[in-house]
Amino acid sequence: MSDDPDSWDRAALAIGLLLFDPVFAGGLHLRMRAGPARDRILDALSPLAARRIHPTISDDQLFGGLDLGATLKSGHIIDNKGILDTAQVVILSMAERCSTGLAARLAARTDRAVTPVIIALDEGAEPDETLPPALSGRLALYLSPEGRMPAGWAPVPAGTEPFDPADVTIAAEQIDALTTLAARFGIDNLRAPTMAVRLARCHAAFSGRSMVTDDDLGAAAALVYPQRATTFPEEPAAEDDTPPPPPENAPDDSGSDGQPDTLPDGDLLVDAVRALLPADLLAGLVPAGTVARASGNGAGKARKGNRRGRPLPSRPGRLDGRARIDLVATLRAAAPWQPLRRQAQPDTPGLLIRPGDIRVRRYEEMSDRLLIFAVDASGSAAVSRLNEAKGAVELLLAQAYAARDHVALISFRGSGAELMLPPTRSLVQTKRRLAGLPGGGGTPLAAGLEQAAGLAEQSRARGLTPTVVLLTDGRANIALDGAPDRAAAAADALQMAAVLRARGTSALVIDMSNRPQEALRTLAGHLNAPYLALPRANAERLTGAVSAALDA
Numbered sequence: 001m002s003d004d005p006d007s008w009d010r011a012a013l014a015i016g017l018l019l020f021d022p023v024f025a026g027g028l029h030l031r032m033r034a035g036p037a038r039d040r041i042l043d044a045l046s047p048l049a050a051r052r053i054h055p056t057i058s059d060d061q062l063f064g065g066l067d068l069g070a071t072l073k074s075g076h077i078i079d080n081k082g083i084l085d086t087a088q089v090v091i092l093s094m095a096e097r098c099s100t101g102l103a104a105r106l107a108a109r110t111d112r113a114v115t116p117v118i119i120a121l122d123e124g125a126e127p128d129e130t131l132p133p134a135l136s137g138r139l140a141l142y143l144s145p146e147g148r149m150p151a152g153w154a155p156v157p158a159g160t161e162p163f164d165p166a167d168v169t170i171a172a173e174q175i176d177a178l179t180t181l182a183a184r185f186g187i188d189n190l191r192a193p194t195m196a197v198r199l200a201r202c203h204a205a206f207s208g209r210s211m212v213t214d215d216d217l218g219a220a221a222a223l224v225y226p227q228r229a230t231t232f233p234e235e236p237a238a239e240d241d242t243p244p245p246p247p248e249n250a251p252d253d254s255g256s257d258g259q260p261d262t263l264p265d266g267d268l269l270v271d272a273v274r275a276l277l278p279a280d281l282l283a284g285l286v287p288a289g290t291v292a293r294a295s296g297n298g299a300g301k302a303r304k305g306n307r308r309g310r311p312l313p314s315r316p317g318r319l320d321g322r323a324r325i326d327l328v329a330t331l332r333a334a335a336p337w338q339p340l341r342r343q344a345q346p347d348t349p350g351l352l353i354r355p356g357d358i359r360v361r362r363y364e365e366m367s368d369r370l371l372i373f374a375v376d377a378s379g380s381a382a383v384s385r386l387n388e389a390k391g392a393v394e395l396l397l398a399q400a401y402a403a404r405d406h407v408a409l410i411s412f413r414g415s416g417a418e419l420m421l422p423p424t425r426s427l428v429q430t431k432r433r434l435a436g437l438p439g440g441g442g443t444p445l446a447a448g449l450e451q452a453a454g455l456a457e458q459s460r461a462r463g464l465t466p467t468v469v470l471l472t473d474g475r476a477n478i479a480l481d482g483a484p485d486r487a488a489a490a491a492d493a494l495q496m497a498a499v500l501r502a503r504g505t506s507a508l509v510i511d512m513s514n515r516p517q518e519a520l521r522t523l524a525g526h527l528n529a530p531y532l533a534l535p536r537a538n539a540e541r542l543t544g545a546v547s548a549a550l551d552a
Helices: 005-020 036-044 059-063 068-074 100-110 172-184 191-206 214-224 268-274 327-344 382-403 427-434 445-461 486-502 518-527 539-551
Strands: 028-031 051-053 089-092 117-122 141-143 308-316 359-366 369-376 405-413 416-424 465-472 506-511 531-533
Touching (some): 005 191, 172 214, 191 214, 506 518
Parallel strands (some): 465 506
Antiparallel strands (some): 405 416
8 A cells, every 4th residue: 555645635635625514415325344443434434324234225215205005004005204305425345345236226315416425434445345436426426535635634624714615616627627527537427527527515614615616626627537537637738939910810720619629727737636636547548436338337236136036935025125925825814814814804805915924035145156276386396286286177167158157277386376267268268378377386276275265255356156166286395484394384385275174165176196195185185175186187077077077
């Protein structure tokens, strides 16, 4: 993590603006892990008296709706109010787990006249673990403070005589400047300059001014634009000392108003925003706080939900906006009680259904499977084993389109392990990555298992079901700290096997040595995994063995 004290200065200003007028400030996307620093920021926001919600909250609680229990009991339609029916500040915890559907519904509500102010707490560790862009794009402020929080950090206080932001005036030229600045940084959504204009007025009122100045424009641009930028602005072309005179009566193509596409205060705003651009902007051209456009709606988050399944018998439940009612089962549950209920309510027409009669549908969902090949690439025999593993991965991947499996490859040799192929179902990408994998060196078996355990945890968080397929001769001689020590290497391997077993990761151990190794059989016992001895395996035989073991 880089040390950027300026990011904490921006955080102090952003929190100060939120405390001053959360509606004009436009909401906050706070991306940082839970800890004392984030707790300090939340303590600073406590005067807002925000209502905290969770991504799994039901639609009835958020948006209100029919109170089915009260309606059935009274015989009249009774609606209940939701949290978002009133304008208030809402803190969305664990925003990186927010589904695209919930993000879309929250975004639609923020677009209405009665706008709740949303503060999203994003704890995502990976770039694709973040708040869906449908909602993050509607939050004006984005904060991801880096480095240690400065001692005595506190939000910037408002001026001695602040104004109402609604009474602050902004000139048309200043609105044009913010819009032009957004265009130069590749921001093609008009919502961004609109939020910048509101934030500039908020900053002016916050500073005790009734009119927007260049300082307000700079502060608004620095807080709104860097995380949304998709490109660096082009450098202005060098001026020609002897420009040719324009022909008379020539058509004007510089713009509808004939004005040049420049900012009124030169490139000061451009330089201010450019200095705050994410370091990886050129690498990915993906605005911070969003996901890659090529990944579609939600990327890794969308795969968290198990998408396949078969229906199970319905069960009693309540309709919370997400569950689906099983009408036939509900009527079947209510039918035996109709005579008794009719005696109690003889004047009520129709079926007498109670909330306890409601039955909701259930499905058994299946996650996609991830096969993590941890291949021993050490020693003189590494080349042949690695080639067998390559062939097996390619053959299994060819079957993945029908079985919907994902494949990953970890190679361990020398003093450590390396992820050679991230989880994928792309045959072209796999062949490209597998070509030319190196081999040789020691056998860091524990490091390979550690790398596999880490990848298994990451894939499990994305909704995949990992299975580790270990291919080795079992002659571990490199400890987990990289030192050559056979006894320590064996102990570390057993320890990492216990970690994998404790996390519930299924595994398969394939002994590739010329003679079956008792150490590998013991390791398989610690993994609670099947043990297969394949001294003379080829890709087809290896693929068949893996498929048979996994299908058993």
